[in-house]
Amino acid sequence: MYYSNKGIRWIIFASFLFLASLCGYVYYIYSHTYNDIMKDVDARLLNAAQSVKFILGEDYHNNITGPGHIDHKNYLLKSKQLSEFAMQLELEYVYAMILEEDQVYFSASSYTNDDIKNNKLTYFYDLYPEATESNIKAFYSTGPVFEHSEDQWGHFRSIFLPFQSADGRTYLTGADITITDLNEQLAASVTQAIITACFFFFIATLVGAFYIYLLKQNLTRDPTTGFANHIALERKIHQTPQLHMQLAIILVSDLEEIISFYGSHIGDTVMHKLLSRLDKLKSSECSLYRLSSNKIALLTTHINNTECVKQIENLNKNTPLLCDPFIYITLCAGIASGNKTLLIENARIAVEQAKRSRELVVFYSDAMNTIKHQYQHNIKIAKDVREAFNTSQVHAYFQPIVSTDGNEILMYEGLARIKMNNTLYEPDYFLSVVNRSRMDGQLTRIIFLDCVMRFRKTDLCWSMNLTAQDMLDPSLAAFFDDELKRYPTPQNITFELVETEAVANFNEVKSFITMVKRHGAKVFIDDFGTGYSNISNILKLEIDGVKIDSSLVSQIVKDEEVFLFIQHIASFAKKVGLTLIAEGVENKLVVDKLAQAGINYVQGYYFAEPAQTLAQVEQELSAKAS
Structure with missing residues (x-):
């Protein structure tokens, strides 16, 4: 009876396990x-x-x-x-x-x-x-x-x-x-799965072992070509007892163009044909892998192997890889030798360098360590930026826009800064990471709300920068729409738009400008003179002012043509009622030359550096005036 009960329990457990599985x-x-x-x-x-x-x-x-x-x-x-x-x-x-x-x-x-x-x-x-x-x-x-x-x-x-x-x-x-x-396809798959599962669990040992073997094969094989993939490469490097090896990563430079023109099927056919040809040409001591859609790897234990270079030279000849349709390919390669733990990363850096410099083959060298250090630096910046956003260490710093004599403050511009561990970081340090991390909208909201907090209870005018991504973001447009409704004096707010981005996205920008001007806010074009510099296009946006880029302002003393250009813009702006501001003013000579050209308002370190409080700005202005 005991054994009978025990057997029943095992049958129940096995049945439950089978059904659950x-x-x-x-x-x-x-x-x-x-x-x-x-x-x-x-x-x-x-x-x-x-x-x-x-x-x-x-x-x-x-x-x-x-x-x-x-x-x-x-x-x-x-x-x-x-x-x-x-x-x-x-x-x-x-x-x-x-x-x-x-x-x-x-x-x-x-x-x-x-x-x-x-x-x-x-x-x-x-x-x-x-x-x-x-x-x-x-x-x-x-x-x-x-x-x-x-x-x-x-x-x-x-x-x-x-x-x-x-x-x-x-x-x-x-x-x-x-x-x-x-649903019919899925139902057929489910039916087949049930049959397969029943067969699998009834002969668990044999089929289980076979399944595990196939799973390992699939994980280490590229499904479209059948060749070993990046997992197999990493396993091979790890399992090889030798500490020093050579790895070449071959890039098919024009595969994306081939796929976009002929389709992914032809792209896979090209890669299969190329891998097959390399497989026939390579020596027995080399291992061949498909790393990604357009990258192939050759691994060998011989450090000074030149086989890869010869094969690329042969394949890069002006002969088609496929004849129906005619497909020509262009290859480049990066080769790294040495410690196997660094092979893949170094070879990838080398092949990227080959692609950028349009060289056939680039060997990794110590000179490329700067690229690797840049990668590590970018990772550190990204980490710092995430921490700054998460811990509210992103702030608006304010720089005044003043008359050329320094006696009148037209407005304050809110500029993004990150302050961490008593170190102040300017946009040149973190803005590229913010853009790549798609945090532009979050940064814009933080700066806008910081400015609102500082100026809501004052009659002071202020401005801030917006990017094209900001203006193309419907949620951000809705955010500004709601905030401008609540702000007591929206006519004191100015949004600065980069010239090239504004003209390149004309219709979207025009809609955004119409929305903010409906609330009474003003719009300036920033960095004028660096892009299209077509004042007629800019006027169609119905803006209120223009800020001349610092790259032009810095040349006004030494370059007479720049002086005449700024003078012409100042005269034109006065006729059409635009406020004109010169950015990046660094010394008295530039201020005097701008005043001579007809510029009434300027902004730059000569008058005041950006500061976190308005009191600091006013203190620096007073010190400069005295």
């Missing part, structure tokens, strides 16, 4: 299959949406004024090209859209055979009333937007990809693929 395995297969299907779908959609722009042509969306922008015959020709393209990619539709007064219109669209039979072709400037919120938001996005949608044409997975025409209009290219058969 089966459920886990089925769930894994389900999610893995779903992700793979959707990843493939999204890749096809992205490729299609990018291609629509080239099918239509660069100037297709320029200067659209209404339905008569393109004649009926040319539109049908474009539709036919799009339809043939959609059919080749097995997509339902590819199209382009424009936005007019919050209404979405088609500017181009493919069609299906059913559309022809039912006379449901989409024509130029047809309204798309089923446009979703994601569809409309995509016009203000900086990257692709994916969504599931259902309308009169069916149930789709869609992509919207924003572009900008030459006249500044934002338009979308898009693609749809039907996904009604997704």
Whole structure:
């Protein structure tokens, strides 16, 4: 009886373990299959949406004024090209859209055979009333937007990809693929998973060992070419008893262009062909790996091996790698020798140097340690910046804008500073990390709120800088809209926009300027003279003032042409009612020359350095005056 009860318990435990494992395995297969299907779908959609722009042509969306922008015959020709393209990619539709007064219109669209039979072709400037919120938001996005949608044409997975025409209009290219058969594919996968799982658990030892072996193989193999991958490389380096080895990383410089033109399938074929050719040419003492989509590695225990250089020279000859279509490739390589623990990092630095300098082969040397130190320095800066944001150590420092005689303060500019461990960091130290970390909006909010706290209860005027990313961020625009409503004297606030960014994003910037000026705030163009320097374009933005860049101001004493240019701008600004400010004033000679040119207001270290309190600024101004 004891053994019987014990056996029953083991059967129950084994059954429970089997069912739990089966459920886990089925769930894994389900999610893995779903992700793979959707990843493939999204890749096809992205490729299609990018291609629509080239099918239509660069100037297709320029200067659209209404339905008569393109004649009926040319539109049908474009539709036919799009339809043939959609059919080749097995997509339902590819199209382009424009936005007019919050209404979405088609500017181009493919069609299906059913559309022809039912006379449901989409024509130029047809309204798309089923446009979703994601569809409309995509016009203000900086990257692709994916969504599931259902309308009169069916149930789709869609992509919207924003572009900008030459006249500044934002338009979308898009693609749809039907996904009604997704559940059927998943159900088939689940059924197969259950059968496989049952078989697996009934013969656990044999199948389990085989499964583990296959799993290890898959983890160390590139799925598209079958060659060993970066995991296999790292394992090989770790397991090799020798301490010193040589690693060459070969970069296919133009693979991304090949993929963007011919598609990812041809890109994978190119890499498979290249790897196969290298595999035949290499000696038995070399190991071959595919590191990433466009990088290959050759590992050898011989430190002074020149085999890699010879192979690259042979492959870089003017002969096609593929003949259908004709594909030519350009290779470069970085080679590192020495301590195996540093091989991969050093070889990567060398190949990046080869790519930048357009050299065939670059050998890693001690001279490149500065690049490695720069990487480490960037990591440290990123860590410091995150800590500064998390511990509220980002502050606004204030610098006055004064009259040339120093007797009048026009306004104070709020400038971002980080103060950590009694050390003050200026934007040159941290701004690139802030941009790369997508923390621009957070920094802008901090500086704005710091300025609001300092000036809300005063009648003083103040300004702050905004980037194009700030103005293109809908959430930040909504933030300013709400804050300006609550600020008692918004007419005392000035937003400074960089000239090149403002003109390059004209329509979006114009909308932002209209919003802030509706509240009474002012807008200046900053760094004038470094970019387009086209005053007519700037005036179309309806700005209130211009700040001349310090690079021009610093030359006014020695360069007569710069003096005449600034004098002309000052005269023009006076005629059209613009406030003109010269930045970066460092000495009395520059101040006098600016006053001679007709500049009334200046900003720079000659009068006062940025300070955390207004009292410090006023104290420094008084000291300079005396």
